[in-house]
Amino acid sequence: MNLQLFATLKNYNFKNLPRDIFSGIIIAAVSIPISMGYAQISGIPAIYGLYGSVFPILFFALFSTSKQFIFGVDAAPAAIVGSALSTLGIAVESPDAMKYVPMIALFAGLWLLLFYFLHADRIVDFISTPVMGGFISGISLTIIFMQIPKLMGSSAGSGEILELLIHIFHAVRTISWFSLGMGIGALLLIRIFKKIFPKFPMAIVIMILGVLATRLFHVDEHGVVLLQAVEPGLPSLVLPQFGGIQLTHVVGRGLMVAVVIMAETLLAENNFAFKNGYKLNDRQEILACAAGNIAASAVGCCPVNGSISRTSMNEQYGGTSQAVSLTAGLVMAVLLAGFTGFIGYLPVPVLTAIVISALMDVVETHLAVRLFKVSRNEFYIFMAACLGVLFLGTIYGVIIGILLSFVSVILKATNPPRSFRGMIPGKEAYYDLQRNRHAYPIRHVVIYRFSENLFFANVKIFQEDLENSIKEDTKVMIVDASSINSIDITAADRLEAIASSMKKKGIQFYITEHSSNLNEQMRSLGIGHLIKEGCVRRTILAALNDADVQKPYDLEIPEAEKKLAQIRSQSHLPAEEENTLEEFAWAFGSNTVRELEEATHQIIQHLHQMPDVEKLSDEGLREHFENWHAFGALDEDEILHRIELHIDELPEELHKEHGHILELIEKRRSRIREKILEEHPELASKLEQNRKRLEERLEQQNPEAMKKWRDWKKKD
Template identity: 50%
Template sequence: MKIQLAQTLRDYDKKNLPKDMFAGLIIMAVSIPISMGYAQIAGLPAVYGLYGSVFPILLFALFSTSPQFIFGVDAAPAALVGSALLGMGIESGSAEAMSVVPVLTFWVAVWLLVFSLLGAGKLVNYISAPVMGGFITGICTTIILMQAPKLLGGSAGTGELPELLLHLWESLPGLNVPSLLLGLLALCILLLSKKIMPKFPMAVVLMALGVLLSKYLPLQTWGIATLSAVEPGMPEWSLPDLSAVPFVDAMTISLSVAVVIMAETLLAENSFAGKNGYRIDDNREIFAFFMGNSVAALTGCCPMNGSVSRTAMGEQYQAKTQLTGIVAGLSMIVLLLCGTGFIGYLPVPILTAIVISALLGATEFDLAARLWEVSRTEFFIFVGAFVGVLLLGTINGVLIGMILSFSEMIIRTSKPARCFLGIQPGHKHFRDLTESDQIHAVSGVLIYRFSSNLFFANIAVLEQDITDHITPETRAVILDASGVGSLDITAADRLGILYHKLKEENIRFYMTEHIAGVNDQLRKLGLGYMIEEGAVRRTIHIALKDMGYQRPYPLEGGVDNEERSASRKRADNRVQEFVWAFGKESEEQIEKQIALQIEQLKQTGDVEELLHGRWSHMEALDEDEWLEHLEEHLKEIVNISGKDEETLAARLETHRQEVHDRIALEHPELAERFKERRHLLDDHLKERRPEVYEVVVRMRQKKEQEKEIGEKYGRSSSNTEKRGRKKPEGGRTLDL
């Protein structure tokens, strides 16, 4: 593993400097209440939270490949260490706790180094976006519930959802109204400013106002808490006393904490990376966790984690590189040396509102809404990870999400995409029979495409599909295995049974289109006889040839399948592109597109644009249907544009005639089908818009009369012209 320092600062763009520095100062300020609170949860004095916001964050910033993630004292590791101390009977904040916690942090760092060397970062590849989203949202919701009692004038909660709700309930009798009002007011201002002025540093303004309120108003008399004063100075460096904790206890406790740090931080980092369009090196990140926790152990701090709340705050203020973390760490040094007196004036409700506001911005409930619309299965995976984190804690929530992801993957692969194939007359490529009514099955042959590896969970689907579609006329079954890259022994055995069953019924079975490596698997799995008997062929065409079928293949229903010119094939292939794109929803989509065009007509008044639609380069049949739908809206278009009804109807009919003439000239083999389809569209229009249909018929009759008159007088004019011309010797006709 190649290690590079300050990777995100290489080729630094100076235009990001103000944003990175400002975001770093914001994160330093926000870290004060967060880190002090979590340090106390971990069993250490509050000031150690500030110590943990100096050197660990600096080391992480230098080694991380993430341009935006922030390291520091965080909820999950602090809660795990705090509960471990309680289990060992060690009093929080005692001298014994101050000697035990750094030992646990040291072993956490050792485990993280081991994980990095083993390449454990690849495990995150098996965690899906719904799991990540549910996990992040669960973490954010948990921390919000932890912080909520501080708005009421109480202390932060710990544990999972039941303990947090119980703590919140128990805080209600001690409700401090001024504290609640101040916190809610600050939260409302922050949320409103995010919508109105997202780049304005409202958090800093509120912190400054909070200091002024504490200085000039009797907040403490009103019961509004402020942060505890901190003595100035930097942390002392020392090696942890490893004998302070029994080796077995240290190993088991630190392992669980290290797993939580790795899983939670990598998940969160990858979530932010995916959202903002960059990539991270997972193993390098674990090494950065190791470096941060190593220096935390040497300065007496609790285990460190990636902080979602601080990162969300940095994102809000457009932080672009790890210079943000470096500025946050260096400014915390300045604060510890020179400005700790300022800390005692910060009102807890305002700081809590700032943290909650940042966490609300990091939740991904919008992803849950999207998943509900597109995939209920993935929605429930999101909910599973979310509820798992809330009820069972970080690591259990991740495990639940991963189990659900693997279950969903098995379910998805057990019902893969598959279809039966046919041919469009005049073409040679096989396509899904449901794609268009122009595609027909090859007579007597089932051609079946299966788009997944074959294994125990989906082989029954293949068998069922094939057997359900066999008819007395079926002479052969051809499996298009282009999507099959491997098969297991269960699938191989069942495939052999299907092959013999079809053979007994005098139905040939072919396996085609797969990669050569699948043939090696077939031989190893005992299906070599299929290859030897000619049932495994390279392409569908070769399998059909083996049956005695030659191009053009006979199609079911006696459909004509003559060879056509390349240009005609292309035209025939594209005439129903809109239907191909939108399938059964094509008419609904045309109506939607026309509705958008009519809305635009209200703004521009450009009727001509309606004739061509928003979908550029429509082909003949699609364009004809588009115009038929436009005719249904004739009255509405007349009212908006102010144009004459008959003029508009005539324009539409002229355009439709142009389409028909074009297709008749370029592809005469389609002209008759085009004419038949036109009658169907007319019947449709007559049924739905009879008044428009009457106008259209009148226009057609009028145009026919004009055409007849034109042809009559055109012939007379032509004869007159001929009489008025003579040919000179050069053969050119001259006008007299």
């Protein structure tokens, strides 16, 4: 277990200490109003937000590998817990709330600890950005609507959006205009200064101004509600209270909070790490979150989470390590030890304005706008998750968002990008016919690219595309399977049926360009015979050669465009070298030698049955033997050499033909060499190396046959 403590302080550069300390002080000061506000949202007294800003932060810093991330009382967990209390009918800041909230934090920590041991950090990969963005935005908007009545001098709302709107309506009827003016004014000042001076900690200034307004102008006498005064002192240890609670609810809410904490924290941490050029240990970050939440439960606080807004502020002030968190935690401890007197003078609308401002930064409107422009489906998923939280609550919002994510994945898989391909005169690659108006199909040939794994839900589209593309003069059908990495049994059966159907129609069918792993799958699914029958080729070029479609290709160019095509073809680009000569190793993997031997024996067996071997020509070898066309040039050369070694297996009546057959084989091998020298001169040395390696290998496998072969060569 490669566990590092205070990992970000390893080899610490003390030149950064002044910046880290300053940033830590700012973070502590900003955390005062924000943490207190979120604590109230979760249903516990505001002071517990400060308690949750000491030990949880210190424990997170102990285990975290993030150089910047700030941990503390935050929006999403607070909203989930507050929603849970509302669902259970528990009044905020009641004795029952004081039991439930720390217990949810405890079980969130225990779930996170379990996730750590289960290496669950990869789960985050299955939560899409639109789902998480919509979920967090929905929670943030829910909390903002909860807070609006507090600006008007009323208590916070609870429930979903309709209940919150009703609560706001009732608050308007008893509105304190002085309170609303103070809150709106504070919110405007924070937003204006944030836009003009983004690094200026205006929230702290607003908090100080609010305290001064109470002391100097007694705003509480004009309908402005103040926070409850807090006695100084560090938090006391709170033991878990299992009695008098519904354990299933606590465990269930704890699980949901844990998933949200893990997902939001890891996604945000990785974003900051990527932007600033350092690496994280995602698994250890889960442990850091677990430690922070268990520490929060021990002081009676609500669940704690990574704070995007405070981390952004830390980034602005140049924080470089978890020394910032340590500073913030210690500053908060000093504050609690003897400087809590100001809290009783803090106007609630001012605190509410600070919280709303922080939440406005969390609502991901920029993501919604981006998704609307680039991906409508993902935009709808974002909105569904957001509206699901607003109208149905946090649990259903997440469920809806995740379900829609899976639906989106299925829709993409069942309707993948696909295209028919042709060639541009003068170029060797194969281009999408729809996107390249200068690309033309090869006459009598259909080249089809399918850009998704092939399985039961999309194989019908695959089949229909192929069948609909067939014309009266179609002779060759080539599938570019470079994007197909897996097939299931339904797709395998359908491929077999397609190949059979094409054969009946007189169309040569090929699957090309895929990885050798797909060949393994085809064999395991029972359609390996397609490979042996030559329907599987390594490249499109190999398939075209096998189908006897030779260069220069006859493109279906309309008469009106032929002259322009000739001009374009003059700027000829060198052809990309394609490995079409050696396909057996690619096609059969670990079974290559066995398949080569099997093919050799099949040819020998075929020779047994030929009545007129003496009339056989070297070209006849290729014409008479079934599936010979499945070999590349280097494969064919090896097969021919293996036939030489097995020549003694012919029946006695054909012994007199041994010399003739061996001569044919030698002629054929010479012709292969000449062809390679003509078409691929740079591969001639590879052919000789292959022949030498083959002879060395066969010498070990069958020394007696090799001796006889050498003797024959000497006689020759």
